[in-house]
Amino acid sequence: MRPFLKNKFFITAVIIAVLAALVPTALSAAGAHMPLRNFTNVLLTPLQKGFNYITDAIDGFSSYFTEFDELVAENAALKQENAALRDRLYNAEETENLNEWLATFLEMKRAHTDFHLSAAKITGRESGNYMTVFTVDQGSAHGIKKGMPVVSAEGVIGYVSEVGLTWSKVTTLLESAASIGAYVERTGELGLVEGSFSLAAEGLCEITYLHADSDVKVGDRILTTGYGSVYPRDLVIGYVTEVLSDEYSRTITARISPAVSLSDLHQVMIITEYETVTE
Numbered sequence: 566m567r568p569f570l571k572n573k574f575f576i577t578a579v580i581i582a583v584l585a586a587l588v589p590t591a592l593s594a595a596g597a598h599m600p601l602r603n604f605t606n607v608l609l610t611p612l613q614k615g616f617n618y619i620t621d622a623i624d625g626f627s628s629y630f631t632e633f634d635e636l637v638a639e640n641a642a643l644k645q646e647n648a649a650l651r652d653r654l655y656n657a658e659e660t661e662n663l664n665e666w667l668a669t670f671l672e673m674k675r676a677h678t679d680f681h682l683s684a685a686k687i688t689g690r691e692s693g694n695y696m697t698v699f700t701v702d703q704g705s706a707h708g709i710k711k712g713m714p715v716v717s718a719e720g721v722i723g724y725v726s727e728v729g730l731t732w733s734k735v736t737t738l739l740e741s742a743a744s745i746g747a748y749v750e751r752t753g754e755l756g757l758v759e760g761s762f763s764l765a766a767e768g769l770c771e772i773t774y775l776h777a778d779s780d781v782k783v784g785d786r787i788l789t790t791g792y793g794s795v796y797p798r799d800l801v802i803g804y805v806t807e808v809l810s811d812e813y814s815r816t817i818t819a820r821i822s823p824a825v826s827l828s829d830l831h832q833v834m835i836i837t838e839y840e841t842v843t844e
Contacts, residue, residue, distance in 0.1 A: 672718060673716075673717075673718050673834060677797070677839070679797075679839055679840045680797070680836050680838070680839050681836065681837045681838035681839070682834045682835070682836060682837070683703055683707060683708065683709065683834070683835045683837050684703075684832065684833075684834060684835075685701035685702060685703040685709075685715075685733070685832070685833050685834070685835055686701060686702045686831065686832055686833075687699050687700070687701055687830055687831055687832070687833065688700050688701060688702050688732065696737055696739075696827050696828070696830070697736065697737050697739045697740040697760070697765050698726070698734060698735065698736050698737065698740060699734075699735050699737070699830070700732055700733070700734055700735070701715075701732065701733050701735060701833060701835075702731065702732060703731075703732070703733055703835060704728055704729045704730050704731045704732045704733050705728050705729065705730055706730050706731055707731075708837055709725060709728055709733050709835060709837070710725065710728060710837075711725055711726065711727065711728050712724060712725060712795050713725045713795070713835050713836060713837060714795050714796045714797065714800075714835070714836045715735045715833050715834070715835050715836075716800060716825075716833070716834050716836060717825050717830070717832075717833060717834060718834075719801065719824045719825045719826075720800055720801030720802060720803070720823070720824035720825050721738055721745065721789065721796060721800050721801065721802050721803075721823070721824070721825065722735065722737055722738070722825050722827070722830070722833055723735050723736050723737035723738050723740070723743060724736060724743070724795050724796075725835065726742075733835075735833070737760075737827055738758065738760055738770050738802065738823060739760045739764070739765040739768065739769075739770055739823070739827065740760045740765065741759075741760050741761050741762050741765070742760070743758075743759065743760040743770075744757055744758065744759045744760075745757070745758040745759075745789055745796055745802060746758075746789065746790040746791070746792050746796075747772055747787050747788065747789055747790060747802055748787070748788060748790050749772075749775075749779075749780075749781050749785050749786075749787060749805075750785065750786045750787070750788050751780075751782075751785050751786070752779075752780050752781065752785075754775055754776070754779055754780070754781060755774075755790065756772040756773060756774050756775045756787075756819075757772065757773050757774050758770055758771070758772045758773075758787065758802055758803075758821065759771060759772075759773055764820065768822070768823070768827065768828070769806065769820050769821060769822055769823075770802075770803070770820075770821050770823065771818055771819060771820050771821060772787055772805075772818070772819045772821055773816070773818050774816060775816060775817040775818070775819065776815075776816065776817065777810065777815040777816060777817060779817040781805060781808055781817060781819050782805065782808065783805050783806060783807065783808060784804060784805060785804065785805040785819075786801060786803075786804055786805075787801075787802040787803055787804070787805065787819075787821055788800065788801060788802060789802060797836065797839045797840075801824040802821065802823065802824065803821040803822050803823040803824045804821065804822050804824065805819045805820070805821055806820050806821065806822045807819065807820040808820075
């Protein structure tokens with residue numbers, strides 16, 4: 566307020582206002598003649614109008630900023646309320662997703678009574694649409710060991726490739742180092758599911774070592790054999806999307822889309838114990 570009071574324009578305007586109010590009154594009290602009073606009124610009236618205009622403008626200007634401050638405060642309150650509603654919605658969605666996952670976890674345990682399962686949450690992942698390696702929040706302190714299979718209710722995800730005290734690395738079936746003994750469910754033909762660098766970028770893997778006269782077809786479901794593998798028998802690996810023949814090796818290769826959507830994973834199951842296939 567003090568800088569405003571020191572403003573020359575403001576001081577001049579106040580003086581003019583005072584003169585405009587007092588001079589006619591003083592002249593009247595002093596018995597000034599009408600011509601002089603008229604002349605004074607004629608002189609001061611424009612100044613009075615100008616000062617009234619300025620006063621009204623200042624009042625309007627002040628009201629504008631008062632309303633502006635109120636709008637800013639209201640906008641801030643609305644933003645805070647909106648953020649609270651978003652948090653509430655996010656928490657509701659998280660709870661719903663967790664409940665759905667727990668239901669699939671229990672369903673998996675009922676369907677495979679010979680499995681000992683440990684639930685794990687993904688805490689880190691590689692960039693890109695399709696993960697080949699990710700980190701979970703279960704480690705040696707939780708009984709996790711290297712080589713244990715990692716699955717979901719839909720099928721195979723990968724295996725534990727590295728173990729820390731409270732964390733583990735999981736290599737998915739898309740990784741070039743991954744290989745799974747597999748068979749075509751419809752025909753029983755045996756093969757080996759492998760990952761590759763080029764196919765991983767497309768979210769695919771492939772089954773190799775199928776005979777040249779193989780009857781594998783697009784849409785066939787590929788399952789684990791359980792032989793010489795880290796995986797139990799009859800877990801779903803994926804579905805055939807393309808069949809390719811190699812004239813030189815006289816073998817068939819089929820590309821596979823994994824049954825598990827690796828780009829959407831948040832929770833997984835680690836099979837810590839199961840009955841192995843001996844025949």
